[in-house]
Amino acid sequence: MVLQLVMAPNWCGCGVASANSTKISTNAFKMSSNRFNFSKPYPGRAYRVTAYYSLTTPPYELDALEPYMSKRTVEIHWGKHHNEHVERLNKHLKTSAFYGHTLEEMVKATYNNGSPLVEFNDSSSVWSHDFFWESMQPNGGSMPKGGVLDQIEKDFGTFTNFKDEFTFAALSIFGPGWVWLYLKKNERKLAVAPTQNAISPLVWGDIPIIGLDMWEHAYYLDYKDDRSAYVNNFLDHLVSWHSVMVRMMRAEAFVNLGKPKIPVA
Amino acid sequence: MALRSVVSRKTLAPALRHYRSLTTFTLPDLPYDYGALEPAISGEIMRLHHQKHHQTYVTNYNKALEQLDAAVSKGDAKGVVQLQSALKFNGGGHVNHSIFWQNLKPVSEGGGEPPHGALGWAIDKDFGSLEALVKKINSEGAALQGSGWVWLALDKEQKILKVETTPNQDPLVTKGVSLVPLLGVDVWEHAYYLQYKNVRPDYLTNIWKVINWKYASEVYEKESA
Numbered sequence: 001m002v003l004q005l006v007m008a009p010n011w012c013g014c015g016v017a018s019a020n021s022t023k024i025s026t027n028a029f030k031m032s033s034n035r036f037n038f039s040k041p042y043p044g045r046a047y048r049v050t051a052y053y054s055l056t057t058p059p060y061e062l063d064a065l066e067p068y069m070s071k072r073t074v075e076i077h078w079g080k081h082h083n084e085h086v087e088r089l090n091k092h093l094k095t096s097a098f099y100g101h102t103l104e105e106m107v108k109a110t111y112n113n114g115s116p117l118v119e120f121n122d123s124s125s126v127w128s129h130d131f132f133w134e135s136m137q138p139n140g141g142s143m144p145k146g147g148v149l150d151q152i153e154k155d156f157g158t159f160t161n162f163k164d165e166f167t168f169a170a171l172s173i174f175g176p177g178w179v180w181l182y183l184k185k186n187e188r189k190l191a192v193a194p195t196q197n198a199i200s201p202l203v204w205g206d207i208p209i210i211g212l213d214m215w216e217h218a219y220y221l222d223y224k225d226d227r228s229a230y231v232n233n234f235l236d237h238l239v240s241w242h243s244v245m246v247r248m249m250r251a252e253a254f255v256n257l258g259k260p261k262i263p264v265a
Numbered sequence: 266m267a268l269r270s271v272v273s274r275k276t277l278a279p280a281l282r283h284y285r286s287l288t289t290f291t292l293p294d295l296p297y298d299y300g301a302l303e304p305a306i307s308g309e310i311m312r313l314h315h316q317k318h319h320q321t322y323v324t325n326y327n328k329a330l331e332q333l334d335a336a337v338s339k340g341d342a343k344g345v346v347q348l349q350s351a352l353k354f355n356g357g358g359h360v361n362h363s364i365f366w367q368n369l370k371p372v373s374e375g376g377g378e379p380p381h382g383a384l385g386w387a388i389d390k391d392f393g394s395l396e397a398l399v400k401k402i403n404s405e406g407a408a409l410q411g412s413g414w415v416w417l418a419l420d421k422e423q424k425i426l427k428v429e430t431t432p433n434q435d436p437l438v439t440k441g442v443s444l445v446p447l448l449g450v451d452v453w454e455h456a457y458y459l460q461y462k463n464v465r466p467d468y469l470t471n472i473w474k475v476i477n478w479k480y481a482s483e484v485y486e487k488e489s490a
Contacts, residue, residue, distance in 0.1 A: 080463040121410055174354040175433035176411045197411045216412070216454035217463060225317040225455065 052090040053103070053126060055083050058133035065138060068233040073221045081217055082129040089122035103127045104202060111203040124198040128178060131200075131211045137240035144241040148248055151257065155190040162192070163235050166212075169194040170231045173214050179231075181210040181244075183251045207251045209244055287334050289327040292320050293363055301371035305471045307460045315366070318455055322358030322434070329355055357434035361414055361449055368448050370477035380478040384447070384485040391426040401428050403469040406452045417448040417481065419488055445488045447481040 058078060063071035093099045096119055098106045107127050110120035143159060144152065156162035162181075170179040173194045182201040184191050190209065193201065201208045212234055219230040251257075295315055300308030329351040336344035370376035379395055380388060392398040398417070405428055406415040413432040420427055422443035429440045437446045450472060457468035 076462050084463075174350065217458060220454060220458045221462075224313055224459075225321075 051100070052093060053086055055086045056130050056133075058136075060136075060138050065136060065238060068222075068237045069136070070222050073218070076221070077213075077217060078129070078133065082126070085122045085125040085129065089119065089126055092119045092122060098123075103130075107200065107202045108205075111199070121198050124200060124202075127202065128198060128200050128211055129213070131208060132213050134243050135210050135212070135240055136234070136238040137242065139237075140240045141235060141237040142241075144244060146245075148241060148245050151190060151248065165192045166235065167228065167231050170212060170214055171227055176215040179212045179214055180208050183207040183209055183248070183255060185255050188255055188257055207247075207254065209247050209251070210239060287330060289330060290323050290359060292316075292323050293366065295366050297369075297371050297374070301373075302369055302376070302475045305475045306369070306457075306468075310455075310457065310459050313459075314362075314451075314456060319359070319362040322355045322362065325351070326355035326359050353436075353439075354434050357436045360436050361434055361451070364446055364449050365451055367480045368450075368477050369472075369475050370479070372474060375479055376475040376477055377473060378478060380482050382482055382486070383489070384478070384482040387426055387485065387489075398426075398428070399473055402448075402450065403466065405430050406450055406469050407466045409452050412453040415450045415452060416444075416446050418444040419447055419485055420444055421488055424489065445484065447484050448476065 055078075058074070062074045062078070065074060098110060098119055101109065103123060103126060106119060106123040110117040110123055112120070143149065149159065152159055152162050156165060166179060166181065169192050173179070173196065175196065177194055177196045178198075178200065179192065179194045180201050181190060181192055183189070184206050194214075195201075200211065212231065214227070214231075219227065223230045292315070295311070298308075299311040299315070302308075302311060329348055333345060333348050333352065335341075336348065379385070385395075388395055388398050392401065402415055402417065409415065409430050409432075411432060413430055413435070414437075416429045416431065416437050418427045418429050418437055418440075419425075420441065420443050426447075427444070429437060429444065431437060431440060437444050437449070450469065452465060452469075457465060461468040
């Protein structure tokens, strides 16, 4: 989030009514109360703080995912596609009722149970792409360890089964979409699901754990039409099990995944 | 051969009566070389688009048709309905791309030449000018979120030309049963990404240099007769 300080002469957004006034006119309002003591380099004027979204940077250099995802792909995918969604979202927010919402809230609210509002596409794309870059790391892939591996084996049987299910779901999508490993809140287990266009498990109330962009722009420059090579390389070399662990830890604050270990005296 | 003598006509006949042959589809040939549309569309894109993408739609459409045939024969209503999205996606992909290859023509063979005759007049009547039509198709194509097609359509019932978009591989007819496709522009990323990257508007600007208006005119004249 980036905060922009906007100077707006003769407009005070703090909404403090002077106890002595019966009619409040913005021109006549004086910030006379001593409670608010912020510095005013421009006496007689007031400030309005606005906040819009910005393009968050992936937690690695743009060429760090080579050779499995080229620098050129990351530059264009992040710098053009992801950036375009951020800019379009901010444009909507200038006049949208959802200004001020967190991204997650906005995605859920603008999905509107399947009749998405105009802000949905861009807000969900911004959220999903932030999530996507953080789902990967240089020297990723291989195997998860510890609690994450235990949970995957519990819910998929074996780690290989999980990989097969994830790959099958990724290749089953008709058109642009995403494939997710996510935590089902009610069933308290991990599952894999494909989604269309910009939809994510956020819209149906579950907790995403891994997100893989299956839009053509995500892989076409590197893999052309060979989607299975893209998905296999993601699973074997890019997916960040560290991110998965952190996300699972956070998810456990909302979902009870196991029996508590109560020591018996 | 040996089998024929074992299987008599009597046992074959009932089987033949119930046998309904399934028409499967094959990838149509392009009426020009892969590189013939350069520099508007690169040869690499044309080759991949035709040999990989369109071929995959044909293959998967045939598979879905076989599964449909089996489900229909068994009276498996649930199975039939479940196959609908695969049929629409892959069948639509085959239908749309077959039209698309006809919509393109190398410059040396008349690609890019503006429409004359009945279609030219209809465009002027319904859109004002060819430039206005191109501008409308380009802006709708650029604005399409995700994947899909943008069409110049003839509405046979209302007898006017329209610009429509369809998502994914939905054929034009899903937007209206009386719509006939005259021109379709594929705005899936695989249609332009290797050459134009994310700049879809440049692809749309350049594709007009190889659009086959002669084919569109022929379809228009045939369908508006």
